[in-house]
Amino acid sequence: EAAVTQSPRSKVAVTGGKVTLSCHQTNNHDYMYWYRQDTGHGLRLIHYSYVADSTEKGDIPDGYKASRPSQENFSLILELASLSQTAVYFCASSGQGRENERLFFGHGTKLSVL
Amino acid sequence: GDSVTQTEGQVALSEEDFLTIHCNYSASGYPALFWYVQYPGEGPQFLFRASRDKEKGSSRGFEATYNKEATSFHLQKASVQESDSAVYYCALSENTGANTGKLTFGHGTILRVHP
Numbered sequence: 001e002a003a004v005t006q007s008p009r010s011k012v013a014v015t016g017g018k019v020t021l022s023c024h025q026t027n028n029h030d031y032m033y034w035y036r037q038d039t040g041h042g043l044r045l046i047h048y049s050y051v052a053d054s055t056e057k058g059d060i061p062d063g064y065k066a067s068r069p070s071q072e073n074f075s076l077i078l079e080l081a082s083l084s085q086t087a088v089y090f091c092a093s094s095g096q097g098r099e100n101e102r103l104f105f106g107h108g109t110k111l112s113v114l
Numbered sequence: 115g116d117s118v119t120q121t122e123g124q125v126a127l128s129e130e131d132f133l134t135i136h137c138n139y140s141a142s143g144y145p146a147l148f149w150y151v152q153y154p155g156e157g158p159q160f161l162f163r164a165s166r167d168k169e170k171g172s173s174r175g176f177e178a179t180y181n182k183e184a185t186s187f188h189l190q191k192a193s194v195q196e197s198d199s200a201v202y203y204c205a206l207s208e209n210t211g212a213n214t215g216k217l218t219f220g221h222g223t224i225l226r227v228h229p
Contacts, residue, residue: 004157031215042203042221043158058216090157094215101146101207101215105157 003027006091006106013113019078021109023091030096032074033058033103034066037088046089049074081113116141118204118220126226127194135189135223137178137204145206147171147180147187148217152201161202196227 003026013019025032033048045058047066055066063085065077078085088110092103121136139145146165150158162171167182176191187204204220 033215035219040221043205043217043219045216045218048216059218092157101148101163101217102160103150103158103215103217105159107155107157 004091004093004104004106006089006109008109009107010110011112013078013081013111015082015113017081019081019085019111019113021076021078021089021091021111023074023076023106024072025074025091025093025104026072027093027095027104028071029093029104030071031094032068033092033094034064034074034076035090035092035105036060037090037108043090046076081111083113086111086113116145116206116208116218118206118218120202120204120220120223122223123221124224124226126228128228129195130193131227133189133191133194133198133225135202135204135225137187137189137220139185139187139204139206141185141206141208143208144182145208147178148205148207149176149178149187149189150203150205150219152203152222154200158201158203194225194227196229199225199227201225 005024007022034046035043049055049068067075088108092105117140119138148163149161152158162173164171164180170179201222205217
């Protein structure tokens with residue numbers, strides 16, 4: 001079974017502080033993604049990556065940076081956290097070709113910015 | 115840009131009821147369509163997909179048929195169980211051949227099934 005592990009599972013941050021969310025996958029997948037989940041908005045793509053040391057902007061990248069130091073690891077960085085970034089964040093991975101549309105998600109990180 | 119609309123925000127049913135969750139899409143090309151399910155405390159899970167007109171996707175008793183003319187991909191199940199209580203997401207992929215795996219999700223439908 002494909003495995004995507006996120007840490008931490010929950011975090012409370014202060015406005016203006018730096019937050020790093022981590023994701024590790026053992027699926028040997030090339031593609032990794034960060035999605036944000038908000039009530040009433042569903043899931044929205046923040047950043048994604050298809051190879052180590054390279055990241056791409058998704059649909060809502062403002063206020064977020066991403067880092068892909070290796071195939072297995074993908075981080076989401078909030079340099080200056082804001083109240084509006086309170087949400088649940090999901091990391092996902094997928095394989096090549098047609099299989100890269102089948103996403104395997106982690107359990108999510110609940111972020112509260114106060 | 116592309117978008118996915120799920121008509122129902124919440125659905126409440128009793129066990130053995132028939133389920134329909136409506137999904138309509140707007141896309142410039144010929145997208146692939148998906149259903150994902152999210153159980154409490156977990157991340158979304160792939161349910162099934164369809165990539166061409168009139169193709170039926172199915173899994174675990176759920177099914178949906180790609181309707182290009184109506185731009186729809188409605189989820190159905192003949193007899194729901196309490197264990198089906200979850201959030202259901204309809205999604206599309208641009209299917210441009212670039213195979214980026216980027217999905218556009220609907221807002222989700224919360225299904226509650228009462229015993």
